Amino acid sequence: MAIDPAPLVARAITGDRGAVAKLISLVEAGGPAAVEASALLYPETGGAYTVGLTGAPGAGKSSLTDALIRRLRADGTEVGVLAIDPTSPFSGGAILGDRVRMQDHAIDEGVYIRSMATRGHLGGLALATPLAARVLDAAGKPWVLIETVGVGQVEVEIAGAADTTVVVVNPGWGDGVQANKAGLLEIADLFVVNKADRPGVAETVRDLEMMLDLTGEMAWRPKVVQTVATRGEGIEELWSAIGEHREFQERTGRLARRREHRLRDELRNIVFARLRDQADATCAGDRFEKLVAQVAARELDPYAAAQELLGA
């Protein structure tokens, strides 16, 4: 009952939405079919420019994504969207609500929106996301937006693995200790202070600029853009800033280097996931249990037992 990815890839390349959906499910699930799909899709990719959006739950990432979709569609440009739902019990509700709102675009053939949450066999979202983005790339979407909640390290990494990474904050962001602040500063190509109609926006912009001042010499200094995404305010400025960053990267050769760096990370992730699978397989079964019993009986120490397991 294995799905043959070849006809799906052939159809997805023509922009067939059903084939795109099935292919993303296939790469999410992982396994040999996903590997085969990757090989078939890869030569068809490289045309899409990816934009990652990340920020705390409730920062307004989905509203911004929604506004960017509208901006792209106003020019008739097609766009693919991957909304990465972490499997966190805390954020599930809000994200679901946002997804429902995004269904405004459901009848627009030029927009393809997909939520991803499954953790596939190949090592979860960090592996599945670039594969899914390649499906949209191969399907001819010139822009792919990747929206993640900037909570866990994996989510931040996923948003950082884009051509342009937008970090979304709100007025008051500078207050208090936030464990992820440093991680978000590191990946940001642009900052958006969303909900900029709320008090404290000037202070937050100032704090961000000060933090950027402290970073020292930067070839590209992240812009800080103010938006009220739900009213479409500041979206033109955000869109221009994304364009400027893209142009800067293309002009300086940084885009190619950034993509190569990303491939290097992806390759490492794949190798690591394979070896993790191998570790899981090694630590199961009769042989493993027998060694555990020997260690428990103090006939063997844990390191010697590991050596025996790995020596085989």
Added chain:
Amino acid sequence: MAIDPAPLVARAITGDRGAVAKLISLVEAGGPAAVEASALLYPETGGAYTVGLTGAPGAGKSSLTDALIRRLRADGTEVGVLAIDPTSPFSGGAILGDRVRMQDHAIDEGVYIRSMATRGHLGGLALATPLAARVLDAAGKPWVLIETVGVGQVEVEIAGAADTTVVVVNPGWGDGVQANKAGLLEIADLFVVNKADRPGVAETVRDLEMMLDLTGEMAWRPKVVQTVATRGEGIEELWSAIGEHREFQERTGRLARRREHRLRDELRNIVFARLRDQADATCAGDRFEKLVAQVAARELDPYAAAQELLGA
């Protein structure tokens, strides 16, 4: 210049403090000497009972550890302490202060206190902590206290890898969302509401009991003990509760099962660390760079490249 662990182990077994210190440093550093030390130490262990203490920064874990040391020393019982300092910039200061306070025991030959923070080659604290605990066990300490900040997953795991795990909270703990609450509930054999002279203690005890009620049938229902560690209040009750939990586990055979389960986890951690080292080694060097270049040139897709790397 490699250190030979054999004479160190021989001296540590007699209780030699210098040898104990050097051996813990050796297992922290990892590598072949740590593996050799493990093999030599392991047959000498099994006598110590380990108690893990964990909780949020500032909950008073070090004061409780200090009070437990005094309680043990009042009976003339020897004790080893491992204070796990996460390498977090946020908690460094407070922990350092606590360590300084614990120096009260520095002239007491029956107490051995050691801070651990280094992330060794074998895979960090999760691997080094059981090895260090075995050094203290082999050195004849009948009790080993392992204190960790219950912030990250690794720290919680380390505290959970004890014979009895004590989770330290403060009045008001029930308020607000705390990501680690579920993880702490899962590992707790005992709860301590420390700083019980502060307002809200009754509500926190009630909240904890309610959470325990919701957990359903439990062979062992974690006790909730109130303490004011800095004044020594409630320490006798805590000490009794630890003794009851130990007695319960010994009587029911759970202690042996728990220790076997822990060995199984440790073995898995060792295998995983070995394979991670292998992944790091695989993803470096000329061969890796050549494959990255081929992937960047779209001559090869990332999964095929990983296959080539791992096939060798």
